[in-house]
Amino acid sequence: MELFKNTAHQLKALLEQGTIKASDITASLKQRIQTVDARVKAYVRFDRTDFEPAASASSPAPLAGIPITIKDNICTEGIPTECCSRILEGFRPPYDATVIRKLKEAGARILPVKANMDEFAFGSSTENSYFGATHNPWDLQCVPGGSSGGSAACVAADEAIVALGSDTGGSIRQPAALCGVVGLKPTYGRVSRYGLIAFASSLDQIGPISKDVRDNALLLNTIAGHDPMDATSVDMPVPDYTGALAKDVKNLKIGIPKEFFVEGMDTQVKTSVLEAIKTLKDLGAQTREISLPHTDFSVPVYYILATAEASSNLARFDGVQYGFRATSAKLIDMYKKTRGEGFGEEAKRRILLGTFALSHGYYDAYYLRALKVRTLIKQDFDRAFADCDCIITPTAPTPAFKIGEKAENPLQMYLSDVYTISANLAGIPAISVPCGFAGGLPVGLQIMARPFAEETLFRVAYTYEQSTDWHTRKPAL
Amino acid sequence: MALSKETVDYVAHLSRIELTPAELEKLSKQLEAVLEHIDRLSSLDVSKIPPTSHILPLQNVLRPDVPAASLPVDKALRNAPDRQGNFFGVPKVIE
Numbered sequence: 218m219e220l221f222k223n224t225a226h227q228l229k230a231l232l233e234q235g236t237i238k239a240s241d242i243t244a245s246l247k248q249r250i251q252t253v254d255a256r257v258k259a260y261v262r263f264d265r266t267d268f269e270p271a272a273s274a275s276s277p278a279p280l281a282g283i284p285i286t287i288k289d290n291i292c293t294e295g296i297p298t299e300c301c302s303r304i305l306e307g308f309r310p311p312y313d314a315t316v317i318r319k320l321k322e323a324g325a326r327i328l329p330v331k332a333n334m335d336e337f338a339f340g341s342s343t344e345n346s347y348f349g350a351t352h353n354p355w356d357l358q359c360v361p362g363g364s365s366g367g368s369a370a371c372v373a374a375d376e377a378i379v380a381l382g383s384d385t386g387g388s389i390r391q392p393a394a395l396c397g398v399v400g401l402k403p404t405y406g407r408v409s410r411y412g413l414i415a416f417a418s419s420l421d422q423i424g425p426i427s428k429d430v431r432d433n434a435l436l437l438n439t440i441a442g443h444d445p446m447d448a449t450s451v452d453m454p455v456p457d458y459t460g461a462l463a464k465d466v467k468n469l470k471i472g473i474p475k476e477f478f479v480e481g482m483d484t485q486v487k488t489s490v491l492e493a494i495k496t497l498k499d500l501g502a503q504t505r506e507i508s509l510p511h512t513d514f515s516v517p518v519y520y521i522l523a524t525a526e527a528s529s530n531l532a533r534f535d536g537v538q539y540g541f542r543a544t545s546a547k548l549i550d551m552y553k554k555t556r557g558e559g560f561g562e563e564a565k566r567r568i569l570l571g572t573f574a575l576s577h578g579y580y581d582a583y584y585l586r587a588l589k590v591r592t593l594i595k596q597d598f599d600r601a602f603a604d605c606d607c608i609i610t611p612t613a614p615t616p617a618f619k620i621g622e623k624a625e626n627p628l629q630m631y632l633s634d635v636y637t638i639s640a641n642l643a644g645i646p647a648i649s650v651p652c653g654f655a656g657g658l659p660v661g662l663q664i665m666a667r668p669f670a671e672e673t674l675f676r677v678a679y680t681y682e683q684s685t686d687w688h689t690r691k692p693a694l
Numbered sequence: 695m696a697l698s699k700e701t702v703d704y705v706a707h708l709s710r711i712e713l714t715p716a717e718l719e720k721l722s723k724q725l726e727a728v729l730e731h732i733d734r735l736s737s738l739d740v741s742k743i744p745p746t747s748h749i750l751p752l753q754n755v756l757r758p759d760v761p762a763a764s765l766p767v768d769k770a771l772r773n774a775p776d777r778q779g780n781f782f783g784v785p786k787v788i789e
Contacts, residue, residue, distance in 0.1 A: 309773065311769040311770065311772060406752075419747060451750065516731070517735050520732060540775070570728065585745060586735050587735060590740060590743075668749075
């Protein structure tokens with residue numbers, strides 16, 4: 218039985234009927250990974266890990282028996298968590314992230330192999346991994362996007378049922394789009410960040426990557442909610458998100474930001490997205506052109522704020538408490554050598570840029586100015602949402618690009634996040650759903666909504682998904 | 695803005711990262727290109743705009759001051775590259 222092809226909700230039904238056992242699912246997944254991962258390389262450490270996931274609470278727990286794939290930057294007690302960086306080599310967290318604890322309590326089985334990612338989530342292609350690049354299941358010559366490229370690729374390749382990623386500037390949505398799966402960045406504060414190894418603390422969120430919208434809602438049900446261990450998690454009730462899965466967009470007001478539909482967008486991407494908007498219109502939604510005038514400033518604001526926060530967060534990797542240490546007789550030389558040898562090139566670039574933006578003489582001109590422009594970007598969204606229920610754009614300007622194509626040009630790589638970054642800066646939720654193909658490669662539709670309006674996202678995404686069959690397409694592997 | 699190799703070298707020192715001469719050369723050029731893009735922020739008048747450091751209407755989140763269990767020493771030290779007794783071992787700090 219090819220159980221690996223199923224969604225979590227399909228498997229849940231089979232488990233409840235007693236047709237299959239939880240161990241049947243993991244056995245099927247293991248076999249699938251053995252068959253295709255040598256080509257996709259979505260997982261890290263598969264060869265040196267005992268695959269069998271620990272059983273946890275059984276039925277009627279909401280995710281009983283469902284295996285979950287976890288990105289390599291979310292702490293799993295006793296299971297290696299290295300952020301795909303040499304500097305965290307061998308790190309086995311002494312505790313579980315809150316999302317992991319919640320998943321275990323819900324009966325999910327945490328896979329002991331983790332998903333590949335750009336080192337410390339620095340990247341948009343999963344090429345910046347200490348373990349090597351992940352390949353796009355739709356075209357193995359192409360990148361899967363990033364930084365949660367392993368999580369998105371393994372879901373697309375049926376090497377996972379569902380996965381968790383993290384999103385700081387698009388790291389869930391962009392790889393979901395490039396791999397043809399569903400990826401959600403929840404509202405900042407909706408999901409606890411406790412145990413997520415920090416990149417940029419004012420932007421990071423954990424979110425689900427899944428084969429369909431229903432699985433995404435099912436997973437958010439479990440991971441959302443207030444956590445005393447994360448002071449920025451918000452104490453608001455968590456609705457049953459699966460209750461929002463209704464085929465109904467009648468009178469829904471969709472905003473289309475004119476600043477997004479400009480030069481640089483692939484023509485087939487544009488056609489697919491406009492076609493998707495038409496589909497929603499035919500189902501009763503209303504559309505209107507809106508303006509987000511500071512869109513052009515989101516990439517520069519992001520690369521100041523995210524790198525500044527990262528340079529501070531990554532100060533803890535100094536060879537003292539965990540991971541790799543280079544030997545040197547003097548303490549300061551030990552720090553410098555450890556960090557020089559332990560961090561990859563993109564991590565160094567970002568730490569240097571962030572340290573520069575925070576350094577004496579440049580702080581006001583860069584860091585403080587970026588915080589102020591962030592206010593303008595947030596105000597753009599506040600104004601837009603006074604007039605519409607959701608905003609629709611492409612998730613990425615182009616389909617998956619070739620491995621190596623942007624590796625030597627960091628600025629070009631940064632610009633591939635141009636449509637996703639502003640949602641992180643404004644803290645709003647956003648989802649990417651498959652909406653077609655460009656040259657055989659998947660295209661993603663991004664839907665953004667007001668803070669804590671994940672139900673709106675799920676309703677629109679579900680309505681669109683159920684009216685099309687993009688989510689049923691599978692790559693030939 | 696122009697970014698000199700001296701500045702990048704100084705920032706690398708602040709960041710406690712040892713760079714090879716080749717890395718210094720390459721990263722300086724790349725960072726200069728990125729900063730050039732970032733410089734478009736200076737075209738905006740932000741003199742009257744307040745900064746946003748995070749987007750939640752939350753300030754001073756406090757909890758009751760109740761002692762609770764913390765990570766046991768053995769667990770906390772399990773990942774240490776060099777453990778000496780109940781401490782992290784590091785190269786000599788005081789001569």
